[in-house]
Amino acid sequence: MHWITEVKYIADYRLRLQFEDGRTRVVDLAEHLTGAVFEPLKDRRLFKTARLNPDLDTVVWDNGADMSPDFPYEIGVLLAADSRRVHQVAETSAQYGTAQRRPARRSRGR
Numbered sequence: 001m002h003w004i005t006e007v008k009y010i011a012d013y014r015l016r017l018q019f020e021d022g023r024t025r026v027v028d029l030a031e032h033l034t035g036a037v038f039e040p041l042k043d044r045r046l047f048k049t050a051r052l053n054p055d056l057d058t059v060v061w062d063n064g065a066d067m068s069p070d071f072p073y074e075i076g077v078l079l080a081a082d083s084r085r086v087h088q089v090a091e092t093s094a095q096y097g098t099a100q101r102r103p104a105r106r107s108r109g110r
Contacts, residue, residue, distance in 0.1 A: 002073045003057035009048050013041075015059065016079075017072055025076025032075075037065045 006018035013030040033041045040063050041047045049062040060066040 002069045004052060004059055004069045004072075005057075007050055007052045007059045009050055012044070013047055015050055015072070017059065017076060019069070019073060020057075024079045024081075025073060026079065027072040027076035029072075032071075037063070041065060 003020045004017050005020055006016075008016040010016050010026065012028070013033065014026055014028045016024060016026050018024045029038075029041070029047075033039060033047075041061060046061060046063060050059050051061075052058075053060040053066065056066060058066055058069045059072070
């Protein structure tokens with residue numbers, strides 16, 4: 001399960017969200033504002049009230065709407081800077097994957 005550590009309104013129905021794993025994702029919620037709680041967020045003035053609720057560790061709005069942090073994590077687009085960092089780590093790990101590994105220890109019988 002993920003949690004949000006920072007919320008920033010970008011434009012339209014897009015938010016920039018930072019998560020506990022250090023990754024930052026941009027999420028466009030335009031297609032997801034349905035139902036009794038989220039429908040009012042189509043009013044951009046209300047949508048812009050998006051903020052972090054540190055007690056819930058997620059984004060909330062003035063009308064009481066909130067969402068599970070896992071949802072924007074899944075649909076959000078990873079920012080390029082975070083993408084490069086993840087890619088660099090993967091390249092480094094691949095280099096070590098070719099090294100010989102130490103044989104596993106044998107368990108001693110009792």
